[in-house]
Amino acid sequence: MERIKPRGPKAPRRPQLADRIELQEQVTELAAQQAAMSEVLRSIANSPHDLEPIFDTITANATRLCRAEVGALIIFEEHGYRLVARTGMADEFYVKGRLYPVSEGAPSARMIKTRSPVHIADLAADQAYHQRIPGLVALVERIGVRSYLLVPMLKDNELVGGITIVRARMQPFTDKQIELVTAFAAQATIALEITRRERQLRQAQMELAHATRVAAMGHLTGSLAHELKQPLSAMAANAEAGSRWLTREPPQIEKAKQSVERIVKDVERASAVIDRVHGLVKKAPPRTDTININDAILEVMTVVHGELVKNRIRAQTQLSDSLPRVRGDRVQLQQVMLNLVINAIQAMSGVTDGIRELRISTESIKQEVRVAVQDTGPGLMTDNLEQLFEPFFTTKPSGMGMGLSICRTIVEEHGGRLWASENEPKGALFQFALPPTSTLDGT
Ligand SMILES: Nc1ncnc2c1ncn2[C@@H]1O[C@H](COP(=O)(O)OP(=O)(O)OP(=O)(O)O)[C@@H](O)[C@H]1O
Ligand SMILES: [Mg+2]
Incomplete structure (x- = not known):
């Protein structure tokens, strides 16, 4: 206790000072590790649907805390491993998104065999370098990488990926550092699992x-x-x-x-x-919920996130922050938005030229809460827009033609209106307007 007081009355002797400095360093190091771990957890909580920022945070923290120059996170696939995050220099050797083959004798191949960390004190003296495996030769000769560490990401003993960190000097990684990277690898595995479940x-x-x-x-x-x-x-x-x-x-x-x-x-x-x-x-819906349409929309967006990514559609939301609430059946209204969004995605999935952009906005206009869903698809290919809302009207091979008809029924049940128009400069625009709670309640 006495020894870690920041400043004692008497000047300490040298060994004590060294001890104290070391202790202080350990405390600082631990605090830094803890901060890094919570940063990772925060990024998992903030973007459970998107692994990219999570993997970036993990890679950057592992590399920095282990005083390495370059770091990367890889995920194994059928024909090799894909580099999904990278930090530090070496852009041309570690290319984000690229699929790399596993070469015989390379550290990745060794990790696949042993499922344990591969630690190479001096890459220049390693067999993989002498074997002239191109990626490793480049690391050694172009960036001057010497000490190398690759730690596996294991899920139920199955190898799913790994984190690698390298130093441009010969300074082997300590057991503590290997442990630390292992902890980061475990977090990356958990993040992978969480997003997989979310997706399902x-x-x-x-x-x-x-x-x-x-x-x-x-x-x-x-x-x-x-x-x-x-x-x-x-x-x-x-x-x-x-x-x-x-x-x-x-x-x-x-x-x-x-x-x-x-x-x-x-x-x-x-x-x-x-x-x-x-x-x-037509049975009237139980009008029990007081709904914040913006929140309801954001929930729908998480539901369709996977579809948007799959179809390479950029989604934008422009939600008014002074929107009155509406009264009604939250699930039914979400069903309306889901149908409109899915129609927009389906319309844009065939777009080969130009951007694919979905835009959802809310506004309070003329005593109404208005929601607009805009897309940049081919637009509405009919002169009779009312036809779109008729039951069984569809232009899709596997469509039922019921989506819009059901949407309109639901919106009208809520005292609102739903209509379609052409979007400028291209695509379709579907809008619905609902009365705010105050109008319905007469308050
Ligand atoms: N965003 C849009 N862009 C272009 N056309 C659209 C759009 N939304 C709807 N349509 C047209 O309106 C038709 C009717 O849509 P609706 O949602 O009622 O049925 P569907 O999507 O064909 O089938 P499902 O019952 O599975 O939803 C579609 O087949 C399509 O021709
Ligand atoms: Mg539809």
Whole structure:
């Protein structure tokens, strides 16, 4: 206790000073490590959908704390390893995004065999250098790399990647430093796992959204067909009977009239069935939630993140920070946004020239909360924009043509409007407007 007091009354003797300095250094080092670890955790929390900033943070911290010059993070794939993060010089040898083959005898090959860290005190004296493996020769001869460390990223004993750090001087890494890089490698593995699960979850949500709709449609058409079958076949039978009465000699007008009257009754029954089913679908949503549309949109964006990346679409949100809340069914309104966004993604997935940009904005205009979804796809290829909202109208081979029709029903149930227009300079623009809570509540 006494010894680590910053300043004692008596001047310490030299060995004590050295001890103290060493202790102080250790404390500083530990604090730096802890800060680095929390920075990594923070970046995982901030961008659970995007590994790039996480891997960048991990690589930069591992390299800096181990006093190395260059660092990289690699992920193994079927035909080699991909470099996903890099720090320090050596741009031309460590190219982000590039797939590298695993050469026989190279450190990566050794790590694959042993699944443990590969530490080379002097790369210039190593067999891999003498074997003239091109990447390593470049490291030694062009950047002057000497001490080399490659630590595996293991998930359930399966090798998924690794972190490598190198020094442009011969100074072997200490056990503590190897341990530290191992801890960073563990964090990188966890981040990889978290994003993988997130992705699966989002995929499942999207499939569920579609499956629910398909199931609902199946159910609906099933019950419609079932309930309409009876009046329709009665109509056919009565029509046949009616025409038989008319072709009699002499024509039996009174009988034929009865048949026609029965047909009219069946038509009424059939339309009652349709009204009832329509009534079921239109059942008012439980207007219980007070919704912040901006938050609801951001959630939808995380759901479609994977689709946007897959289709190389840049997404922009411009959300007004003075937006009144709306009242309604949060899930249903999110379903509306999801449908509009998915339509936009599908429209842009075929764009080969020009940018693919999705833009979602919110604004409060004329006592309304307005949401706009803009894309840079081919635009609406019809003069009759209302047609788009008709059930079963689709131009997609596997489309059901129900998305927009359902969206409009939901928005109207919420006292709002949904419409389409051409976007400037290209693409489509879908907008919906909802009344803010105060209007609905009369407060
Ligand atoms: N952003 C858009 N850009 C261009 N055309 C669009 C866009 N959104 C919708 N459309 C057109 O409107 C049609 C109807 O859209 P809707 O969402 O109702 O059905 P769908 O997407 O074809 O099928 P699904 O029922 O699976 O959603 C689409 O087939 C497409 O022709
Ligand atoms: Mg659709």
